[in-house]
Amino acid sequence: MTTIGTPPKEYLLAVEGLTVSFDGFKAVNDLSFYVDENEIRVIIGPNGAGKTTVLDLICGKTKSSAGSIRFREKELTKMSESQIVLAGVGRKFQTPSIYDDLTVFENLEISYPRGRSVLGALTFKRDAAVRERVAEVAEAIFLKDRLHDNAAFLSHGQKQWLEIGMLLIQDPELLMLDEPVAGMSVSERIKTAELLNTIIKNRSVLVIEHDMKFVEDIAHKVTVLHQGKILSEGSMEKVKNDPKVVEVYLGH
């Protein structure tokens, strides 16, 4: 178990003693880890290790049984999903989660950080600032020419990009990505890596990924989860040579 002492103040995200059980099964068990400002952290681990559950817990989709999640000194476990987003946490889902019935423009516009209350949405004006920002992001996610097509007509890879774009427009301080390159073609994968490399600047990122090449490219630090606990943590080099990690991945 890797536990670092009392976290100094500059940690952006501090997860401590986090536990959640489903019908007695502890999917995440007494988990602690810390993410720095502008750090890119990759979580790896075999299937069922609890990786997605950790992201679910941080963004409030799942409620924890015990433990705390502090983000910029705010306790996330007590906040609603939308409050967590407003605090600066963004989340991309594993399967592309976009609005099929709306256009690419409208998809991006909904994530624009203004007019999120009922009244705000009712009086929201699509002004020049919104248009410019949407155009800018659309360009970054290679969908400049598809702005006014319904999102349903995009390819799988393009849908993934669109969701990344929605997060980009949201401009979170902590960005959580769940397998951003899964199910993509080789060329899409290269473009996505390029896209991710540009958007992860100036923010902290928590990524779940299986593609080791991709992980090696971007990770500052790697956390290996196994059966809801941390098996190993540190640089890619260190983790790769950890005998416990080797056993979990290659043993059995």
Added chain:
Amino acid sequence: MKRAPSFMDLKDLIAVGLLAIILIVVFPALLDGFRLNLVAKYLTYAFVAVGLVLCWGLGGILSLGQGVFFALGGYGMAMYLKLEASSVENTKIQSTPGIPDFMDWNQITELPYFWQPFHSLPLTILLIILIPALFGFVIGSAMFKRRVSGVYFAIITQALAAIATILIIGQQGYTGGVNGITDLRTLHGWDIRTDSAKFILYFVNAILLLCIVGFAMYVRDSKLGRILVAMRDKEDRVRFSGYSVANFQIFVFCLAGVFAAIGGAMFTLNVGFMSPSLVGIVPSIEMVIFTAVGGRLSILGAVYGTLAVNFAKTSLSESFPELWLLGLGGLFIAVVLVFPNGLAGIWRDYVQPHIDRALKLNSKDPTDPAANVAKQAAAASPAE
């Protein structure tokens, strides 16, 4: 490059203008007083149908309890009118003069406290809006905050409709029971039973409906309208984009409820009574079918759908009452299986292209969000 979707673009303006001409010029010119009054009755249902387009069509929240809201408005208005008709001198033969006749028949000797506010017209109008909004808020908060939606919401709202009917019929001393509140006479001294009053009320009703239609279009074309569609599609994505999904659901449910209540109040004024036959499970689900026939995503479709189904109902049930239920049942099935986008879908797929070609307009105008949404729903089968 398309224009940004905006409230009341040219196409909407033409469509609403056309509806206004039909309602305000064509019907009064062609129909006699009796038929015009029938149309007025149908139009009061259209208020409910327009609300359902926002709530069910865009937001994906199917309420089978809209009759309750219709009743809240309708009974509110009826209570005011009944109190005015039950002045002491009108009711001096009763054992307790000054209270509604049905109360007297049920040995009630004092006006119940919840009838008191309905002595005042401004208060009545306020309550017709506020009570349904509050009711919608309570029900909506209880359910949406706990993530109850879809089928369960439909079943529970249906149960509410059933409960409301049983309650109204059971408490006849306070509500007029199964006959409802009848023998209504004047509105603030103005006799609503005369032909000229009915004629004027028709226009009040039609203009109010056009205002509601305009407001509904504003909501649809605002970002809120797009969030409703987004919520129907991927509730979690909306939630994790920083929106409180429950608040939006509560809002649209309340809004649909208030529309229904206004319709109910107008029903009482135009038709001259209010009864539990407009409250329960059957009328509530019929209002859903009006919306479905018109096209669940189309605000104007809801108005035409309501008119079409009711014209058909009146003419069929006058001549072949047995056929009507079969026809209505068949309509339900046909709309679901064959025409999920209703009249609006048929218009868009078969009529609009011809008109556009004739007018040499760009037929692929993608700026109309409703058209986009509808197009989508036609391409894929509509989700719940």
Added chain:
Amino acid sequence: MFGDYSLGDLGSIFAMQGFAGLILFSVYVLMALGLAIIFGQMGVINMAHGEFMILGAYVTYFCSEFFSAYLPSLFPGYFFVAMALAFLASGSLGMLVEWALIKRLYKRPLDTLLATWGLSLILQQTYRSVFGPREVGVVLPDWLLGSLPVTDTIEVPINGVFVMCLTALITIAVGLLMYKARWGRQVRAVVQNRVMAGAVGIDTERVDRMTFGLGCGIAGVAGSAFTMIGSTGPTSGQLYIVDTFLIVVFGGAASLFGTIASAFSISQTQSTLEFFLSGSMAKVITLLTVVAILMLRPQGLFTLKVRR
């Protein structure tokens, strides 16, 4: 409210009302069982469930007429024939409906609701045209009439006891079928993962059709039992549809035990209240309580299992 009755009277009242509640409970369980299978297991909202039940009631009525006219010697046993026929008639109609309508709508639960409502209107009108608008009642054989004295002040009607035994038998049979038999496993497999179930060789279309047919067939038997305590008209089924759905939802849509428990609590509450209040207020209070509980604690009382 209790002041006018002595303690012994009150005991008898509760016992008698409790028994009346047990009969209501039996009918609720029978109706809810079919719906629990269709709604709970398949995620289909069948608003025409009451009409399937009424079909069973009409079949029973015609059996009683037929036997008394042509086979009076066999009349005492006609009820068993009627139940079997009711099951077959409602079940076959159910399979037909599944094939023609429901199978196109598995991904659109709210649309199923509208379509089956349409179906219920059509069935009601058909009953009215074919069987007439009048309510009909069956003639019970002698051995089902009368009542059994339990104590001096408490006696229970035999037909009620019979309906209860019948309900118990059918419930056990359904329980065995759904939880012990291979077929029940197939049904649950299809519900949980249609594609996977198909991939491992389950004929998912056939399972769907049989499940829907079974649910409707049980509704038919419920209708048959219903004739013993009430008369049958074209719209009788609609009166019960809301109660039935509430029972299934209240009990936890996918749980057979929950359905029985909720049918029990709702029927007992209602029949006990009925003695002290008017029938309509008893019903209002019962339904309101159920709705309020459902609003306050939806997560504990039902599992969301709608087919996606």
